Amino acid sequence: MVIRIPRCSRYFIRRSSPRRHYRVLAIESSCDDSCFALLERNHPNETPRIIDHVKKTMHSADVGGIMPTVAYNYHMSTIANLCTEFCGKNQLSAQSPPDLICVTRGPGMAGSLSSSTEFAKGLSVAWNVPLVGVHHMLGHLLTSFLPPATNLPPGWQPPKFPFLSLLCSGGHTMLVLSESISKHEIVINTSDIAVGDSLDKCARELGLYGNMLGPELEKFVNSIPLEEKLELKSLDFSNRDCNRYNYRLNLPYLSPKDPSMIQFSFAQFLSSIRDYRLSFYDGGAEAEKNTGEFDLKTKQMLAFITQEYIFDHIVDRINRALKTHGLGRFKDGKLIGVRDFVCSGGVAANNLLRTKLAANLKYRDVGDTPFRFHFPDLSLCTDNAVMIGLAGMEIFEKLKLKTDLGFTPIRKWPLTDLLTVDSWVNVDDNEIGKVCKY
Template sequence: MPPRLPLPLLRLPPTYTLRRPLPPQRRLLTVLAIETSCDDTSIALLTSPTPHTATLLAHQTVTSPNRIYGGIHPLVSTVSHATHLAPLLAAVIAQLGHKKPDFVAVTRGPGMPTALSIGLDTAKGLAVAWGVPLVGVNHMLAHTLTPRLVVALNAAAVERAAAERGEGAGAGAGAGDVAPESAEESTATTESTQVVSTPSSPAPAPAPESPIAASTSTSTSTSTSTLEPILEITTPLKKNQIIQQPTPTEAPQFPFLTLLVSGGHTQVVHSRSLTSHNVLVDTIDIALGDMLDKCARRLVPANVLATHGNSVAYGAALEDFCFPAREGSECRYGYRYTLPGGKARAAEDKAEAEEYGWELSAPLSKTGPAMRRLEYSFSGLGSSVERCLKRRKKELGGVEIGEGERRALGRKVMVLAFEHVAARLVLGLEAMGEGERRGTCIADIPHQQRLPTHQDRSPPMKYCTDNAAMIAWAGLELYRAGWQTGLSALPLKRWSMDDDVYIEGEEDRAEHGVGGVLGAQQWIKRNVEKEEES
């Protein structure tokens, strides 16, 4: 006869009663989220009393040190996930005490299968141990929903601030949010848990001799105790010419358009609903971030790259190098952008050609059918840079080009690349119906220009990189819509958001015309209307 468990372990914690729970739309939901799709190990604890407000209780990310390999090394990233995920989770779970989240959200794809498996298997274990649902999130869907997350965070912050000032009786009531008492320590209360992590000092990572040795990482953490700006606008114009954009107060409503730019994707996505999307524009070769990273490794001096630590975000180093801040000025970039097609731009291009002897053009910009194709192409622009460097080295008698020319060439590449991005974004808007043209732009772009007659929303950059906060929010939206994931779910290396793209091996779902976000197996649909009625 097996031994009996101690009696206290058979009892429910005192905070839980046998009362019938409220439906997901009308009660405080807490979600623990895990993100391990690439080289970032990230966890988040998010609470949301309504579909329009949310509070980030804990958020921490550890990035694997891949700089020595010149890019993301799959084995190094896997070792980093295995090393750091459990300690990060232990710290958050310890603060939860006897409480447990309502469900666990985790990135299921797309991404590196081994990296995804670590996060997905851990999430499955937590879901089984706690007896709560699992929600497997599409990584690109989470990026798409990030503007809605930031608006929800801002809304909750405004409610807390009003409550602290005594304005509006009951502001934020029922949210269960507790403002952090100090940014130096973690706090816990009976009603809800507020975890505030302080940023860790970057740990110097010695150059590893093998991928296994590269497990030393730096960690960063964020807290949303203060109001987050929705728009972080940098303008190349002078101070008296700066175009001020009003801060949006409402989350983008379906349908809307999203520009997704990263090292692996460059897409314009038309989102009809939470689970229905159409990729209007996609790259036919490499992503914008991939091209910029390759150019950065050739153009940015080694001493500038060293200032970015172990990060492999070479595009950011290229941006810092090509668009330096003016000394003593608050303006981030000491550069004036000239629109293409005019005399000023023609004179600028001519001056560069006379000084350096190179001429570059934007991808797919030559007169003809290619000008209107809904496609991105960046490999040709990167190859042009390589050819310029080889030719100039030969012309200079084997000497590499100077820093001034490196900066000018890098600046030209970035300007042409982002003009290509903007041109296809406009074509994507034109491809949509008149009543569907609501713009949401997510991109790491140095010069953001507002599109006329459209609302442009660019979240803070820390929420545009890979992070578990966006996974938590996407999981919340899916869970509130009645979706959860079965425990037999497997990681997906490729998982397009496009309704007309089917996952390899999912022939049965393709036969029924189920693709995109819902094209993966193991989706479970709850009856949300019945939950609300009960």
């Protein structure tokens, strides 16, 4: 005999059964993106599920870059309305709040950070849920723990500690050795500007236009015919007299005074283009003097060589670090046992960088085992709230920490000092169980 349960009874049974998952609302606004994400996890060892995420980006192309005060005003006029739309779409409210709130605490621009941290505090108080202030770069570092949305490789697995990460964005470029969620060592840092900043400034100097100039530079280089690329690649740019363009460019730090100092440096790429512009005009290029622009062939050469050499410099520095720290017969051998290599951050979306890393890193561990490379899904390479939610969940569950509501944003926050800043609060197993509902 079939018993049909009345609608009201079915509703009562479904609502009264224990909920075996928890939801996390994440907010990111460290630079020029206002971002929200909603994640859900059913088990502590399970990869969180992305329910939804959204981003709105300030248009900065017309003002020549990101201005902190303009970005602050943009976030202040965007975040509340964006949150209202996002929560309405995903049925989040005071009656049905998320179980945890995660927000970027730093590093980043102080005004941009404060716009979302203060908003997150308000939601935490109104909804009576705990809050975690997240390190922005830890978010990028952990993004590769999420499987690609498309083209998932057979047998895909997330990175395993210890692993190496190349974090490359508009604000940071560093090679990081991560032994756990909380223990990180900077193997290579940059002595001047970040790689994303360098690519943007070089693209702007070449006359390219757009909100994200690094991708615009990549598109422009990809539009160059293959035969011209092969010709440019065959030319010698170590001396002005060695190529028909009379252009000179070498990789930074090829002969360092102190071989033990392994650093990235990207400022010289912009300086080279600017110096060449002066000599180019002085050399009698009359048409370019009138327009203020390089001719197309010269512009293609500069764009191609700049992108190639910037990424060759990254590979060269990493290979030097691997040689110095990798095998046991070299110094401390700190990289022995590292099998996984992560590349994340906005510049990680560049296909040429991914190709050069996978093809040219020379390190092989014991038994000649190659690295397992991990590149985040393209939609998660640039700043997003998904990575903040994931990092916050790991901090809350694995490190058993949340953030006191009296915290302030941190403009400069070394990844090596993740747990030494103020406002961390220990949480016990009862609170974790109440939030996570496992």
